[in-house]
Amino acid sequence: ILNVEQSPQSLHVQEGDSTNFTCSFPSSNFYALHWYRWETAKSPEALFVMTLNGDEKKKGRISATLNTKEGYSYLYIKGSQPEDSATYLCAPNQAGTALIFGKGTTLSVSS
């Protein structure tokens, strides 16, 4: 079972602030890295799937980078809005295995 670490565990920012989170994972046998956004009382929603070292993905104000050699990924949110409040999960997987999720970073954005 993969050991996935996400930091910080939680953070609180003001509307308009930019922020970033970290996901650390074992770099051996890397296959893909998934980021999800999970709102309270809903099911996780996929943000990005990243497979190549140096990958950068962007969706609106949210972007992510991937370093497979050192085993980490960053998720950035530019100009946070209250609707960005959610838990952000990352999940690496090795070939032929299931996604194992980190405990997530819970973001709270105040207006």
Added chain:
Amino acid sequence: DAGITQSPRYKITETGRQVTLMCHQTWSHSYMFWYRQDLGHGLRLIYYSAAADITDKGEVPDGYVVSRSKTENFPLTLESATRSQTSVYFCASKDRGAGETQYFGPGTRLLVL
């Protein structure tokens, strides 16, 4: 075009009863998964399946049984429910390939009294 569905959405049962949670996907995805959501632990993998008739244990398989006789269905059975199995259960599916997205069902909220 329902995608991935779970039933029931809410279930109350008693300790010792057998409970089956259903999961159905319409995409013919190869992989299907069961996770449970727990405070302080996030999402934990119970079982997964790479194809019909192939299943594998996840992080927390004890007390659960799965089967996958058809590609589109992946039921999860609690053989003798315990209070510690009170949780929200999420089913998910994913096609083969490194860049494929994993999609989650709406969840089943289970309360064991």
